[in-house]
Amino acid sequence: MPGADAIVPPLRELASHLSELVATRDFHPPGHCSFTAQGGPWPPHCVIATPGAALHPDIDAIAYVIVSKGTDPALEQYSGFDGTGLGDLLRARGVRRVIIGGLATDYCVRATALAACREGFATTVVLDAVRAVDLKPGDGDRALDAIRSAGGRVCTQAEILRASPE
Ligand code: ZN
Numbered sequence: 743m744p745g746a747d748a749i750v751p752p753l754r755e756l757a758s759h760l761s762e763l764v765a766t767r768d769f770h771p772p773g774h775c776s777f778t779a780q781g782g783p784w785p786p787h788c789v790i791a792t793p794g795a796a797l798h799p800d801i802d803a804i805a806y807v808i809v810s811k812g813t814d815p816a817l818e819q820y821s822g823f824d825g826t827g828l829g830d831l832l833r834a835r836g837v838r839r840v841i842i843g844g845l846a847t848d849y850c851v852r853a854t855a856l857a858a859c860r861e862g863f864a865t866t867v868v869l870d871a872v873r874a875v876d877l878k879p880g881d882g883d884r885a886l887d888a889i890r891s892a893g894g895r896v897c898t899q900a901e902i903l904r905a906s907p908e
Contacts, residue, residue, distance in 0.1 A: 762807075769795055770813070790813075844872060851885065
């Protein structure tokens with residue numbers, strides 16, 4: 743996605759102030775149901791054992807847990823909580839608040855943030871650490887509205903650190 747690399751510095755800055763960092767990733771087998779050749783909406787992406795499935799090296803270097811999703815060829819899993827055990831993993835570590843950045847605002851970020859709200863976590867999406875696909879113009883903004891409507895917050899990295907430096 744154009745501009746995607748720009749989300750890395752704010753994520754790293756935030757991560758240096760937080761106790762836990764989980765990276766979620768699409769990790770698709772070849773022929774995943776979301777690919778156009780299988781009738782899905784997306785070109786092939788994040789295919790296991792290809793460079794496309796790798797985390798950004800600056801994220802890979804700091805993530806202590808990596809949660810893979812979309813590994814079943816027949817299942818789309820936009821949310822990092824969908825069938826991954828992430829909610830239980832976070833609760834087991836005493837996490838009550840999650841701060842989310844990533845790609846893309848209107849798909850995986852949206853689904854992950856809405857799931858985090860449903861799971862009872864105080865949820866914040868980092869405005870300068872997300873980018874939207876915007877297949878339809880405004881999709882990203884509508885996704886952020888949906889997250890706010892579900893009780894989530896949308897703030898810049900600087901606002902989050904000003905509000906709670908620890
Ligand atoms: Zn995918």
